[in-house]
Amino acid sequence: MQNPLLMKFPWTIVAVLAVNSLSATPKTETPASVEHATFNSRWSASIESEVKERIMRLNIPFKVRYDEEVSSTIKEYVTNGYRDTELMLGRTSAYFPIFEHYLNVYGLPKELRYLPIVETGLNIKAYSGAGAAGLWQFIAPSARMYGLEVNHTVDERFDAYRATEAAVSMLARLHSHYKDWSLVLAAYNCGPARVNAAIREAGCRDFYTVANYLPQETQHYIPRFIAAAYITNYHKHHGISPRYKGAFGKPLRGVKLFESYTIGEVAHASGVPVEVLRQLNPAYRRSIIPANERGHYLLLPASGLRGLKGLVSARSGRFDHGHRLLYPNAFELAYVVKPGESIEEIASRYNCTVQEIAAWNQLSEEEVFVNQEVTLYVAELIAPIKP
Structure with a gap:
C-alpha cells in the first residue's frame, strides 16, 4: 500500500497571477495572497494548540498520541490539500453508512470507518503500484481468500458492500489474535508476519515501541489514522465543508441483482446517467452485471429506484403479488x-415477522443491508429511527 499522502492527495495548488504593469489602477490582492491568507486562517500556533485539545477528545479504540506526524498530516488536510479534503468528506455520505453497517454487524468499533481514509482518501477506484485495489486496498489473493470475486468481468474489491464486509471480517480476525486495535491496524497495513516479528524485536506489545521495528509506512499508519479521525470530526473548525461531486451527497439506495444486466439497461430503466452508475459501481469492469446466485450489489441514487424495480420484476419474473390487497387496513x-x-x-x-418482510419483498434470504428499501405493511405508523 502506498504512502497515503503521495497516492491519495496530490496537494497541488495552482496560483493564477494577473499582473498588468501598464495599469495605473491601485494594486489589488492577488489570488496567491488570498491563498496565503486562507492558509494562515486555517493553521497557526494558536490553532494547533486547539487541535491538540480536540485530538485528546476523540473516541478512538487505542491510545492516542499527538505528535509531529499527526500535526503535519492535519496541517496538509486543512491547508494545501483542503480541496481534496472537501471532496473526500463529500464521499463520506455514500460510504460511511456502509462501513458502519458491517462494523455493527461484526461488533467492531464504528471508529474503524476512518481506515479507508488512510488507505485511499475514500477513492473507490484507487489502485496501488503493488496491485492493491478499492477502498480497502485488497490485493487479489487476499480478496479471494475473503470471498471476493476478482476476474475480467467483476472485481469486488471495487464493490463498497462486498469489500467492506471482507475488510471487516479481516479486522475481526486480526483482533481475535492481537486484542489491540493499534496492532490490528498495523497488521492490516503490513501483514501479521511483520507485526509479529516487530513485537518479538521490541519485547513488548506497545504500538509506539513496536513501530520502531515496523516498515516506515506502517510507522506512519496510526498517526495518519488519528489525523483522519480528527479531520472527519472537526473540519468545520477549519472552515472546511464537504464538497459533493456527481452522485455524492444525494440519497442513495442499494439493491441486490441476481439476473444479468448491462449498465446501459439499468441507466435506461432508472433514469440515472451511465457515468453516475459507473462512478458508484466500478466493480463491473465491462459495464455488465453478470447473473449470480448470491447476488451482485448495485448502488444508485434513490430517485432511480422505482424505475429499476420495474426492470428487475420484468427480468426476474417476480412481480408484486398484491400484498396491498391482502392488508387493506394496514399502512x-x-x-x-x-x-x-x-x-x-x-x-x-x-410488529411483524421476519418471514412476512421476506415475503413482502421477495427476498431470497432473510436478511437486509444498509440503504436497502423494503416495503412493510404495518398497523400503525411509527417514526423511523434516525441514523
Missing part, C-alpha cells in the same frame, strides 16, 4: 434500512 411503508440494522430488529419494531 404501506417504504422503509430504508439503517446502518447495522437487522431484519429481526425491523420486524420487532414494526
Whole structure:
C-alpha cells in the first residue's frame, strides 16, 4: 500500500497571477495572497494548540498520541490539500453508512470507518503500484481468500458492500489474535508476519515501541489514522465543508441483482446517467452485471429506484403479488434500512415477522443491508429511527 499522502492527495495548488504593469489602477490582492491568507486562517500556533485539545477528545479504540506526524498530516488536510479534503468528506455520505453497517454487524468499533481514509482518501477506484485495489486496498489473493470475486468481468474489491464486509471480517480476525486495535491496524497495513516479528524485536506489545521495528509506512499508519479521525470530526473548525461531486451527497439506495444486466439497461430503466452508475459501481469492469446466485450489489441514487424495480420484476419474473390487497387496513411503508440494522430488529419494531418482510419483498434470504428499501405493511405508523 502506498504512502497515503503521495497516492491519495496530490496537494497541488495552482496560483493564477494577473499582473498588468501598464495599469495605473491601485494594486489589488492577488489570488496567491488570498491563498496565503486562507492558509494562515486555517493553521497557526494558536490553532494547533486547539487541535491538540480536540485530538485528546476523540473516541478512538487505542491510545492516542499527538505528535509531529499527526500535526503535519492535519496541517496538509486543512491547508494545501483542503480541496481534496472537501471532496473526500463529500464521499463520506455514500460510504460511511456502509462501513458502519458491517462494523455493527461484526461488533467492531464504528471508529474503524476512518481506515479507508488512510488507505485511499475514500477513492473507490484507487489502485496501488503493488496491485492493491478499492477502498480497502485488497490485493487479489487476499480478496479471494475473503470471498471476493476478482476476474475480467467483476472485481469486488471495487464493490463498497462486498469489500467492506471482507475488510471487516479481516479486522475481526486480526483482533481475535492481537486484542489491540493499534496492532490490528498495523497488521492490516503490513501483514501479521511483520507485526509479529516487530513485537518479538521490541519485547513488548506497545504500538509506539513496536513501530520502531515496523516498515516506515506502517510507522506512519496510526498517526495518519488519528489525523483522519480528527479531520472527519472537526473540519468545520477549519472552515472546511464537504464538497459533493456527481452522485455524492444525494440519497442513495442499494439493491441486490441476481439476473444479468448491462449498465446501459439499468441507466435506461432508472433514469440515472451511465457515468453516475459507473462512478458508484466500478466493480463491473465491462459495464455488465453478470447473473449470480448470491447476488451482485448495485448502488444508485434513490430517485432511480422505482424505475429499476420495474426492470428487475420484468427480468426476474417476480412481480408484486398484491400484498396491498391482502392488508387493506394496514399502512404501506417504504422503509430504508439503517446502518447495522437487522431484519429481526425491523420486524420487532414494526410488529411483524421476519418471514412476512421476506415475503413482502421477495427476498431470497432473510436478511437486509444498509440503504436497502423494503416495503412493510404495518398497523400503525411509527417514526423511523434516525441514523
